[in-house]
Each structure stands twice: as C-alpha cells, then as structure tokens.
Amino acid sequence: MDTRFTLRFIAEKEGQLFREALHEWRISKRALTAIKFEGGLLTVNGVERNVRHPLHIGDCVEVKFPPEEKSEGLTVEYGDLDIVYEDEVILVLNKPAYQSTIPSREHPTKSIANVVCGHFQQQGLMSTAHIVTRLDRDTSGLLCIAKHAHIHHLTGLAQRNGEISRQYEAIVHGHVTQDVQPIIAPIGRKDTSIIEREVREDGQFAHTDVTVLQRFDLQNEPMTHVRLKLHTGRTHQIRVHMAYLGHPLVGDELYGGSRKYINRQALHCVALRMLHPMTGKSLQFTSSLSEDMQRLMNDSLA
Known part of the structure; x- marks a missing residue:
C-alpha cells in the first residue's frame, strides 16, 4: 500500500503547463525538487509526467510527495497526547506546562514533537512533526501541528497573511x-x-x-x-x-x-483560529485555563 501523502486536482485551463498549475496549487519549488529527487511522483490521468507537460481541461492530476524523514534530533517516543482536533493534515493539541514543544539539549526526550512522531508512526504516516504554532516549555494550551511538509508550507503562508489567530x-x-x-x-x-x-x-x-x-x-x-x-x-x-x-x-x-x-x-x-489549509473552512478551537492558573x-x- 502506497502511504505517501497525495494531492489530487482537476485541470481547469486548456494547454496550461503542469508547472504553472502546480504553482497555482501552491506547491513550492522546494517540494517539486523533493518530488523529483527524493521519491515523489507526478501523474496526469495515471501516467507519469514532468512539469513541462501541457494539461487539458478535465485532466486528473496526482501529486505524490516523497516519504518524510524525521528531523535530526527527533526521536520516536510514545506517550499521551491531549488531542483537541485531528484530520488527515493537521493535529491540534492541548499542551501541558513543563513539556517542551521540540527537543533541546537540556530536554532531549518526551517533547511534544517526539511523542507526535510516535503517534504518526502508529498511524502508518510516513511523516514527521511540523510545528505550526510553537509554545515555550512552561506555557500551556493550544498547539497546532502539520502532518506533512506541504501542509506546513501552506500554514506558513497563512501565518504570514495573518490568517492564523x-x-x-x-x-x-x-x-x-x-x-x-x-x-x-x-x-x-x-x-x-x-x-x-x-x-x-x-x-x-x-x-x-x-x-x-x-x-x-x-x-x-x-x-x-x-x-x-x-x-x-x-x-x-x-x-x-x-x-x-x-x-x-x-x-x-x-x-x-x-x-x-x-x-x-x-x-x-486559550484560543486558536485558522482556515483549514486544504478546504479553506474556518476552524476555531478553545482551551480552558490550566488548573494551576x-x-x-x-x-x-x-
């Protein structure tokens, strides 16, 4: 079973070059390089094509992203996660105080990112933890994580446009x-x-x-x-x-x-608002004030 993260699109412009459509679909140059050299795949109507291929209206396009490797320093660990929301592309957690978002020299284990990697592994996801909204170790509350590099790219664009509050x-x-x-x-x-x-x-x-x-x-x-x-x-x-x-x-x-x-x-x-990176639907999450506060x-x- 191919578990690579896959996006599907229908071509809407006659004669448009594949690379131009990919740009309109907000797939970054970095992602295209990874697709080409690290095990991804671009197909049109089930046939592998390169980015110079001209598209026709109604063509079914698939973009398969390569398997992701964990960032250096991340270790797969298993533990409890207070999951507020989860779908195929994002994960929203309620982070406790005294837990690091990512591992550091002082706290190399039990970080949110490490435990999320374990969570992804249990799901069969060939991915790593991409932190969208990071919290300090001693800060508690809502934390958003992207499940794939492309989704992280989209949420990064959203943050720069003020679409994540x-x-x-x-x-x-x-x-x-x-x-x-x-x-x-x-x-x-x-x-x-x-x-x-x-x-x-x-x-x-x-x-x-x-x-x-x-x-x-x-x-x-x-x-x-x-x-x-x-x-x-x-x-x-x-x-x-x-x-x-x-x-x-x-x-x-x-x-x-x-x-x-x-x-x-x-x-x-206590609150996180964002547009879903794939559907554009408005998402709103809330978290009650921590017990110690x-x-x-x-x-x-x-």
Missing part, C-alpha cells in the same frame, strides 16, 4: 490600569544572552493587544488576569511585552516575575 490568557504582577491597549514595540535578542529577548529599536516588529479580564489581590499583592492577542509571533513576545509594560508574568523569573505563587510563567493559549486566582478569593 491566537489568544492567550496570563496572570501578571500589578494592576494593569488600561482596560484595553495595544503594545507595539520591536523585539530582539538581548546582547548579553542567547535566550533572553528585549524591546529594542533594531528588533523585529511586534504587536500584542492586551485586555484586562480581572484585577485582584493575592496575599495583598496586586495582580491582573489579562487576555492577549498576538498579531506577530516573536520569541517570548508576550513575556517581553508585558515586562516592558511594567507587568511581568507571575512566575516568569527570566523577565522579572516571582515564583512565589506558581512555578512557571502563568500563560495559557485557575487555582492561583481561586486562592485570591479564599
């Missing part, structure tokens, strides 16, 4: 005074660190919208529960922007928060 909720130190405000401040790597970011003039454009949900006090310390919408996806964007505003995330020691009440940054991805706010009522 994420909302987060966080608990920050202090009472944020404005109920609604945008933070538009460029972010770049701090000169003295390979990890830490900061707002700096030569950084990349970054835009976060902040909405206050609740102001409260915990053991006489003011805190605010906020919702945040990302318009860009810079590394540590929410953490950097809230620290820049003077309200670092509770638990975020890297950017000035305190771990007195929670042992991680109090940040959770709920407990932190409940403690303020005790």
